Amino acid sequence: MRETELKRxxxxxxxxxxxxxxxxxxxxxxxxxYRGVVEEHRAVRTRVGLFDVSHMGEIEVTGSRALDFLxxxxxxxxxxxxxxxxxxxxxxxxRGTFVDxxxxxxxxxxxxxxxxxxxxxxxxxxxLCAQAAGFSGVEVNDRSAEWAQLAVQGxxxxxxxxxxxxxxxxxxxxxxxxxxxxxxxxxxxxxxGYTGEDGFEIYVRPAHAPDLWDAILNAGADEEIMPCGxxxxxxxxxxxxxHLYGNDIDDSTTxxxxxxxxxxxxxKGPFLGREALLRQEAAGxxxxxxxxxxxxxxxxxHGYPVLKDGERVGAVTSGTFSPTLxxxxxxxYVPTELAGxxxxxxxxxxxxxxxxxxxxxxxxxxxx
Amino acid sequence: xxxxxxxRYAKSHExxxxxxxxxxxxxxxxxxxxxxxxxxxxxxxxxxxxxxDGAMGNIESVKAVSEVFAPVAGEVVEVNGALEAxxxxxxxxxxxxxxxxxxxxxxxxxANLLTAAEYEAFLAEEGAH
Numbered sequence: 001m002r003e004t005e006l007k008r009x010x011x012x013x014x015x016x017x018x019x020x021x022x023x024x025x026x027x028x029x030x031x032x033x034y035r036g037v038v039e040e041h042r043a044v045r046t047r048v049g050l051f052d053v054s055h056m057g058e059i060e061v062t063g064s065r066a067l068d069f070l071x072x073x074x075x076x077x078x079x080x081x082x083x084x085x086x087x088x089x090x091x092x093x094x095r096g097t098f099v100d101x102x103x104x105x106x107x108x109x110x111x112x113x114x115x116x117x118x119x120x121x122x123x124x125x126x127x128l129c130a131q132a133a134g135f136s137g138v139e140v141n142d143r144s145a146e147w148a149q150l151a152v153q154g155x156x157x158x159x160x161x162x163x164x165x166x167x168x169x170x171x172x173x174x175x176x177x178x179x180x181x182x183x184x185x186x187x188x189x190x191x192x193g194y195t196g197e198d199g200f201e202i203y204v205r206p207a208h209a210p211d212l213w214d215a216i217l218n219a220g221a222d223e224e225i226m227p228c229g230x231x232x233x234x235x236x237x238x239x240x241x242x243h244l245y246g247n248d249i250d251d252s253t254t255x256x257x258x259x260x261x262x263x264x265x266x267x268k269g270p271f272l273g274r275e276a277l278l279r280q281e282a283a284g285x286x287x288x289x290x291x292x293x294x295x296x297x298x299x300x301x302h303g304y305p306v307l308k309d310g311e312r313v314g315a316v317t318s319g320t321f322s323p324t325l326x327x328x329x330x331x332x333y334v335p336t337e338l339a340g341x342x343x344x345x346x347x348x349x350x351x352x353x354x355x356x357x358x359x360x361x362x363x364x365x366x367x368x
Numbered sequence: 369x370x371x372x373x374x375x376r377y378a379k380s381h382e383x384x385x386x387x388x389x390x391x392x393x394x395x396x397x398x399x400x401x402x403x404x405x406x407x408x409x410x411x412x413x414x415x416x417x418x419x420x421d422g423a424m425g426n427i428e429s430v431k432a433v434s435e436v437f438a439p440v441a442g443e444v445v446e447v448n449g450a451l452e453a454x455x456x457x458x459x460x461x462x463x464x465x466x467x468x469x470x471x472x473x474x475x476x477x478x479a480n481l482l483t484a485a486e487y488e489a490f491l492a493e494e495g496a497h
Contacts, residue, residue: 037430038405231404231431299408299428320430321407328408350410350426 009054010148010206014213018227026119028055031229040232041323044195048154049228050216053194053201054209057121057144059114059128065137066110073131073272074104075255077265081106086175086192089263091116091124096254096273096280100124101245103192105177113143113188117245131272148209152216153199153228153236155366160220161200164212165189174198183208183215194233196240197366239322241291241331241362247302248289248317248331256280257333258289259361287314288339291361292330292347296354300330300347307346307353308338316347322363329363330356371396371488372463376481378439379490380421383463384478391440391473395427397462398491404429406458409451411469416444418469420477425468427458440478442471 006029015022020031031052033040043049061070070078076089083106091099100120105113116124121144128140152161158169167180167189177190188203204212217225234244243249249258254277256264264277294300300319305312319330330347338345341360346353371377375385381399385392400406408428418424418438425436447469451457457466482490 032431033404036405041430235430297408298410299433301433321428323405323430 007055009052010209011052011054011150011213014210015052015227020227020229023230025230026055026117028118030055031227033229033231034227037229037231037235038323040226040228041235043224043226044154044197044228044232044236045324046155047223048152048156048160048199048220048225049195049232050213050220050225051151051153051228051233052149052209052213053151053233054148054206055118056149057116057118057124057142058147058149058203059116059121059125060141060143061112061114061128061132061138062110062141063138064110065135066112069132069135069138070104070112071268071271072135073128074102075265075271075273075277076104076263077268078104078106078112079268083108084176084178086177086190088175090249090255090260091127092271092273093251094272094276096256096276097251098245098249098253098255098258099127099251101243101249105188105190115149120245146205147203148206148212150202150204150209150212150216151193151195151199152202152220152225153193153195154197156220156223156225157197157199160216160223160225161189161202163219164215169200183212185212187212194242195236196242196362196364197236235320235323238318238320238329238331239324239362239364241364243289244318253289253333254280257285257287285336287333288336289317289331290334290339291359291363292316292319292332292345292356293359294328294330294347294354294356295344296356298347298349298352298354299328300332300349300354300356304330305348306332306334306356307348310346310353312348313338313345319347324364329359331361334358371484373484375463376439376478376483377487377490378437378481380437380439382437382439384439384481385467386473386478389472389475390445390470391442391478392467392470393424393439394467395436395458395462396487400459400462400466403427403434403458404431406455409455409458409468411447411451412444414444414447418442418444418471420474428455436468438471439481440471441474442477444469445472446470 193199306314314334424438
């Protein structure tokens with residue numbers, strides 16, 4: 001994609017003003033970092049950080065059969081949602097693989113808001129529209145242009161956001177949301193995030209986003225809030241082992257292989273991919289996504305081969321040096337028989353095998 | 369950023385400080401800014417031979433891995449062992465404690481490298497400032 005075609009979020013000028021280093025990402029011009037990935041990462045783990053995630057897609061599903069439709073296209077049980085709750089789920093192919101991973105928000109009995117990956121938004125929208133053609137009483141609308149999204153993440157996130165809203169944040173549980181005023185404008189205020197910390201994702205109309213950005217930075221001045229870019233977003237989600245579509249999951253991997261059994265609800269009735277997933281479960285998983293810690297010197301990266309006794313047995317899906325744990329860690333698909341904790345494998349780094357061992361995930365769990 | 373005038377620079381963002389036959393090689397401040405937080409440095413072994421503009425090592429930041437190219441030819445006589453425990457020296461002091469290797473330089477292989485002023489002009493042209 002040519003640079004001239006890149007989209008900008010309503011916060012583009014705010015990023016430049018904050019010293020953001022802008023890079024192309026999923027068709028958007030986004031800040032990869034401001035002060036530095038590690039400094040931003042630490043701010044979120046110890047205090048609070050602010051992210052522009054307006055590139056994410058928002059797709060609305062409405063109508064009398066919205067629930068039935070979502071039960072059919074996603075693998076989690078949407079009937080468990082009450083109004084004001086959000087659910088992590090997978091948009092499924094008939095093969096039981098991921099079209100995308102997403103958050104489903106129940107706005108009302110006949111209205112749901114799906115938040116999807118920026119890189120997949122157009123694909124997801126087309127897929128949902130095609131699937132909806134077989135359903136009467138369902139309407140699918142791409143609302144991405146109508147929402148900006150800011151994420152405030154970290155142990156001090158609630159304290160900072162509380163200064164900007166009359167909503168009682170202590171009443172909003174993890175994966176719940178309210179429609180409330182934030183900085184005087186109507187927002188979806190959700191206790192969700194992609195960092196492994198407590199925090200909020202705040203959805204407002206794009207025109208209000210710059211004022212909200214500035215207000216959050218001002219409100220968090222005492223906590224030394226930092227604007228954070230996509231670099232820190234990636235290292236944070238990686239330590240928490242939250243999957244990244246295109247790396248750890250894609251349309252060739254299933255939720256069972258990815259360790260996401262908890263979002264697959266066979267008991268809810270028919271859904272896309274159910275038979276394929278049942279077959280995979282009955283036959284036994286051939287491969288699994290595992291955590292690796294590098295024992296030898298080197299950093300495993302996406303796509304590097306995983307070897308056992310010199311034979312290629314899998315591949316790294318995500319890997320970096322963990323700023324919190326100060327170790328080189330990775331996620332990789334390996335055969336089930338090699339997926340046990342303590343198993344020693346090699347990662348091929350620039351044609352050299354480097355020793356690694358399977359360790360438990362998530363790598364990081366926040367203290368509660 | 370002003371670049372030290374005691375050394376020469378390559379357009380691939382390495383610096384070379386020549387003292388007699390010995391050349392010390394490092395990466396420039398601009399290069400470390402582009403890399404971000406350095407977490408791992410892979411250097412050639414002492415005794416190995418570097419070709420000018422040939423790959424001589426890899427620098428890993430939290431974001432990605434980048435190759436380093438040899439700005440001069442020669443035999444590696446010393447590597448900066450401090451980087452094993454403190455790779456962040458490349459960020460905090462790229463022109464000093466963050467040096468990478470010392471080589472017994474092949475005579476004349478530092479020809480056509482840039483002066484500090486020329487390197488700064490090159491960065492400006494590249495839109496780096």
